[in-house]
Amino acid sequence: MLYRMIKIDFLFFCILAISCQVTSHKVTPYLSNRSSETVPFSPKPKVWAEFQTVKVADWEASLAGLLDLDDPKAKAAGLKDRLEPISIYFYLVKHAKFGTFMIDSGMGENFPKGKDGRLVSSIVESQMHFDKLKIYETTKSYLSKNKIDLKGVFFTHLHLDHTLGAYEIDRSVPFYVGPGEVTSKYFINLFVQGSTNRLLGESPNLVQFDFGKSQNEISVFDFFGDQSFFVLFVPGHTPGSLAFYIPSMEGGHLVLGDSCHTRWGWKEGVTPGAFTTDRKLNRKSLDFLKGLAETHKPKFVYPGHQERISSLEK
Numbered sequence: 001m002l003y004r005m006i007k008i009d010f011l012f013f014c015i016l017a018i019s020c021q022v023t024s025h026k027v028t029p030y031l032s033n034r035s036s037e038t039v040p041f042s043p044k045p046k047v048w049a050e051f052q053t054v055k056v057a058d059w060e061a062s063l064a065g066l067l068d069l070d071d072p073k074a075k076a077a078g079l080k081d082r083l084e085p086i087s088i089y090f091y092l093v094k095h096a097k098f099g100t101f102m103i104d105s106g107m108g109e110n111f112p113k114g115k116d117g118r119l120v121s122s123i124v125e126s127q128m129h130f131d132k133l134k135i136y137e138t139t140k141s142y143l144s145k146n147k148i149d150l151k152g153v154f155f156t157h158l159h160l161d162h163t164l165g166a167y168e169i170d171r172s173v174p175f176y177v178g179p180g181e182v183t184s185k186y187f188i189n190l191f192v193q194g195s196t197n198r199l200l201g202e203s204p205n206l207v208q209f210d211f212g213k214s215q216n217e218i219s220v221f222d223f224f225g226d227q228s229f230f231v232l233f234v235p236g237h238t239p240g241s242l243a244f245y246i247p248s249m250e251g252g253h254l255v256l257g258d259s260c261h262t263r264w265g266w267k268e269g270v271t272p273g274a275f276t277t278d279r280k281l282n283r284k285s286l287d288f289l290k291g292l293a294e295t296h297k298p299k300f301v302y303p304g305h306q307e308r309i310s311s312l313e314k
C-alpha cells in the first residue's frame with residue numbers, strides 16, 4: 001500500500017516536473033489596477049469602436065470537445081460524439097484614435113506545411129483533422145489588401161486554432177493574452193509547446209495582462225479607457241481565456257471566444273467538453289457571459305467557432 005502511494009506520489013511529481021508553459025517565448029506583464037467587476041450598464045463612448053468579423057476557414061471538430069455531452073441538456077437532446085462543422089474567425093476592432101486591433105490571428109499562408117518546414121508537429125497534426133480545413137482568408141494578405149496598420153492582437157486564448165496566423169504578423173505588434181495564459185504550467189503543454197512557439201513566430205511581442213487578482217477571478221478591463229472596448233477575463237477554457245464586449249448604438253457585440261464554441265451551447269447554456277481545461281470555472285465564466293447578455297442585450301453574440309447569434313433569433 002505504502003509502496004503504491006510512493007509510486008503514485010512519484011508519478012505525480014514526475015508529471016508536475018515535466019509540466020510546462022504553453023509557449024516558452026518571453027512574456028512581459030501588463031500591470032494595471034483599473035479592472036472592474038462588470039461592464040457599465042449603459043456605456044457611452046465619445047467615439048464608438050467599429051467592429052468586424054472575418055471568416056477565415058471552415059473546419060470540423062469533435063462534438064465531445066466542443067460540448068459537454070454529459071450535461072443533462074446534451075443528454076436530453078440525444079447528442080453523441082461526431083464531427084461537427086465549425087469555422088475559424090478573426091475579428092477587427094477599429095478605433096478612431098488608437099487604430100485597428102485584431103482579436104485572434106487568423107491563418108497563415110504556409111499553413112499547415114510552411115516553406116520553411118512544418119509549423120505544427122506531426123503528433124498535433126494527427127489530432128487536428130487538417131484534411132477537413134477549407135481556407136478563405138490568410139492573415140498577411142488580408143491585412144495588406146485592406147491596408148491595415150495593426151496596433152495589437154488580442155488572443156481569446158493560445159490554443160493552436162487561434163494562433164495559426166500569428167507568425168505572419170509584424171514582430172513589433174503586441175500580442176495581448178489574459179492573466180496566467182502563458183505563465184500557467186500543464187502536462188499537456190509538453191505536446192503543443194513546440195507548435196505554439198513556431199506559430200507565434202520568432203520573438204513575438206507577448207504581453208500578459210496582470211490585474212493583481214486571483215487567477216480564477218472574472219474581471220473586466222476598459223482597454224482604451226473610454227468605454228468603447230471591454231476585455232473580459234473569463235478563465236476556465238484556458239487559464240487566461242478572454243471574451244470581449246464592444247458597445248454599439250444598436251446594442252453591441254459580445255465575442256465569447258472558446259468559453260462557448262457553438263450556437264447550441266450558447267442557447268442552451270452548455271459548456272465546452274474535452275477542449276476545456278477547467279470545466280467548473282468555464283461554467284462560472286459562461287454564466288457571467290450569459291448574465292451580461294441579459295443585462296446588456298447585445299445585438300450579436302459570437303460563439304468561438306460558429307455563426308453569430310442575432311438578438312432577433314428565438
Ligand SMILES: [Zn+2]
Pocket residue numbers: 159161162258304305
Ligand atoms: Zn478554438
